[in-house]
Amino acid sequence: MTDEERRAAEADCARLIALYANLNDEARWDEVVALYAEDGVMVRPTAPDAPIHGREAILAAFKSRPARTTRHVCSNVVITLESADTARGVSAMLLFTGAAAPLVGSFHDRFVRTAEGWRFAERRGSLTFAP
Template sequence: MTEEERRAIEQDCARLVIAYHVYVDNYDHEKVLSLFAEHAVVDHAVVGMIRGKAALAAYFDAKDTSTVAQHVMTNVLIDVIDDDHARGTAYWTAYISPAAALPAPMSGPAALGSYQDTFIRTPAGWKFHTRRVIGRFAASDRGSTTLLKGGAAAVEKVREKLGG
C-alpha cells in the first residue's frame, strides 16, 4: 500500500466519524444508517449491544427528536490495518437541550466520551463495522438516558427490544 492510499483510507474513515454526528444531530437517521455495514455491531454505553442495521434503526427510532443536540468530535485517530480494514478512536462532547428553538439554552456539556471503531471496505465504500461507545463523564442532571423518548424507561424498552 502506498502512502497516498493509506492517507485516503484514513481520510475516508475519519469522514465517517465526523458524518455520524452531523447526521445524528440533525436527526437524519437514514443517512446515519448508511454509514454502517449491514452486519455492524454497536456496543452502546447506555443500551448495550446493537447488532445489525435493523436493530440500529430501532434504536434511532427511539431517540427523542424534540431536543437540540450538538456533538463536538476531536482527537480522531485512524490506523489502517490493510486494504480493507482500519480502526480508530475519537473523542466526543455532547451538548443537549430540551428546548427545540434555536438558540437553545445550555449549561455545559451533557456528556463526554470516546469511540473505539473498526471500519471495513464494502462495495459501497468504507463503513463502520463495529463501534464501541464509551461514556467517560455525564452531567448529573441530564445525559444519555434523556436522549431517548421517555428517558430511563425508554432505555429499558430499547434494551428489551434489542434482546439485552
C-alpha cells in the same frame, strides 16, 4: 498499499466519524445507519452493555428515541489501517443536549471497506465521566 492510498483510507474513515455526528444531530437516521456495514454493531456510550446488531436494529433504536436537539463534537481522531480493507479508529466525543450537562466520552471504531466504500463495522462509545 502506498502512502497515498493509506492517507486516503484514513481520511475516508475520519470523514465517517464527522458525517455520523452531523447526520445524528440532524436526526437523519436512514443516512446515519447507511454509514454502518450491513452487519455493523453500535454500542451507545450510555448503554455500553447493550450492543445493537445490524442496520435494521440500529435504525429501530434511533427511531425509538424521543426527539431532542443535540450537538456532537468529535476531536482527537486517530485512524490506524490494519489492512487494505480494515481499520480502527479512536476519537473524543462531547455531546450537548440542551438542558442536561454535556456528556464527555470517546468512540472506539472498527471500519471495513465494503462495496459501498468504508463503513463502520463497529462503533463502541464510552463515557469518561459518569452523568
